[in-house]
Amino acid sequence: MPTAPGAAPAASRTPxxxxxxxxxxxxxxxxxxxxxxxxxxxxxxERVSAIAAAIPGRVAFSTSLGIEDQAVTHAIAASGAPVDxxxxxxxxxxxxxxxTLFETEGKYGIKIRVMFPDAAEVEALVEFLRERAVxxx
Numbered sequence: 001m002p003t004a005p006g007a008a009p010a011a012s013r014t015p016x017x018x019x020x021x022x023x024x025x026x027x028x029x030x031x032x033x034x035x036x037x038x039x040x041x042x043x044x045x046e047r048v049s050a051i052a053a054a055i056p057g058r059v060a061f062s063t064s065l066g067i068e069d070q071a072v073t074h075a076i077a078a079s080g081a082p083v084d085x086x087x088x089x090x091x092x093x094x095x096x097x098x099x100t101l102f103e104t105e106g107k108y109g110i111k112i113r114v115m116f117p118d119a120a121e122v123e124a125l126v127e128f129l130r131e132r133a134v135x136x137x
Contacts, residue, residue: 021056030054044075052081060084063112065100077108086113 022030034054041047052059061076061083063069076083087101105112 044071045079048072048075048083049079049081052079052083058084060086063087065097065104070100070104073104073108073110073112077110084113085110086115089114089116091116091119 034051037050037054038047041050059082061069061072063073063085065087073085076085101112101114104110
């Protein structure tokens with residue numbers, strides 16, 4: 001199968017996040033422990049705190065600023081858990097979405113990191129996917 005532009009072949013990719021910090025066996029054990037621990041907690045705030053405490057290294061939450069993500073953002077802010085919050089700005093947001101971003105930051109006294117994709121990489125990926133889709137539609 002062809003590789004998307006800019007992506008390394010699967011065999012040469014470096015694991016990121018949790019998998020780079022622990023073995024698969026340790027990650028499986030952590031997941032099982034968290035599953036049991038979270039089942040015993042009644043609020044989202046408690047669960048967010050437990051996840052942040054259990055995961056080694058940096059914990060981050062990607063928000064679309066939709067209603068479900070606003071509930072998670074509220075739980076992160078209310079719990080005071082050390083969870084970074086970020087969003088992807090594609091350059092195509094409605095003004096109301098940006099208003100929500102700024103209002104959320106103000107309401108909770110937090111900073112939501114805004115990430116921007118590289119336009120050339122996005123264009124190359126779209127073209128790659130378009131070429132693969134020809135004849136399938």
